[in-house]
Amino acid sequence: AQRVTQPEKLLSVFKGAPVELKCNYSYSGSPELFWYVQYSRQRLQLLLRHISRESIKGFTADLNKGETSFHLKKPFAQEEDSAMYYCALFSNTGKLIFGQGTTLQVKP
Amino acid sequence: DTGVSQDPRHKITKRGQNVTFRCDPISEHNRLYWYRQTLGQGPEFLTYFQNEAQLEKSRLLSDRFSAERPKGSFSTLEIQRTEQGDSAMYLCASSYGGGWSYEQYFGPGTRLTVT
Numbered sequence: 001a002q003r004v005t006q007p008e009k010l011l012s013v014f015k016g017a018p019v020e021l022k023c024n025y026s027y028s029g030s031p032e033l034f035w036y037v038q039y040s041r042q043r044l045q046l047l048l049r050h051i052s053r054e055s056i057k058g059f060t061a062d063l064n065k066g067e068t069s070f071h072l073k074k075p076f077a078q079e080e081d082s083a084m085y086y087c088a089l090f091s092n093t094g095k096l097i098f099g100q101g102t103t104l105q106v107k108p
Numbered sequence: 109d110t111g112v113s114q115d116p117r118h119k120i121t122k123r124g125q126n127v128t129f130r131c132d133p134i135s136e137h138n139r140l141y142w143y144r145q146t147l148g149q150g151p152e153f154l155t156y157f158q159n160e161a162q163l164e165k166s167r168l169l170s171d172r173f174s175a176e177r178p179k180g181s182f183s184t185l186e187i188q189r190t191e192q193g194d195s196a197m198y199l200c201a202s203s204y205g206g207g208w209s210y211e212q213y214f215g216p217g218t219r220l221t222v223t
Contacts, residue, residue: 004150006150009148032208043111043112043214043215043216043217044151044199044214045213045214046211046212049208051208051209086150086151088150090208093164094139094156094163094164094206094207095141095153095156095164096141096143096151096153096212097153098143098150098151098152099150100148100149100150101148101149101150
């Protein structure tokens with residue numbers, strides 16, 4: 001079965017603290033994984049994709065096939081990072097499969 | 109081009125009524141997707157089109173749901189005989205191509221409330 005699991009509904013950290021948003025997946029084959037973000041009152045938008053190995057807004061995510069994980073990390077959280085984050089898997093039929101989402105709350 | 113647009117943004121309807129939502133994708137995008145999002149959950153896939161062809165439908169899409177993309181441009185999603193369980197945010201997305209490398213751009217969504 002193709003599935004994405006985000007175990008935390010809410011992650012609350014103080015400004016400047018490190019952040020790790022967890023994502024685990026189930027997929028037979030070579031997965032293509034993404035992180036999407038939704039800021040308050042804005043539409044869902046792509047944050048980063050694993051294949052490009054880029055850092056966007058200080059966030060990085062490494063695909064760990066052994067642990068079937070794709071955790072999102074940032075060394076120093078900023079208040080503007082507060083948002084809902086979704087991990088998503090591109091299925092072999094062309095659609096995105098999303099996790100349940102994690103709300104990141106960065107306190108001043 | 110201002111991105112993917114959806115209309116209406118909000119819809120309140122009584123149980124048993126029919127509703128229709130519209131999605132206008134980014135103009136050169138040939139793929140169009142519909143997702144549904146309920147409270148506390150991530151978006152769930154409903155269906156998608158390549159040009160005017162509907163290529164996949166989720167089991168979530170009961171026979172009360174129908175989607176069209178008649179000229180390969182805008183799309184409509186109709187729900188007949190609405191039920192309270194249909195209350196959700198309906199999201200539309202479009203992409204230039206169908207592979208994983210083509211980013212899906214999302215619209216603002218249509219929030220449906222069935223009373």
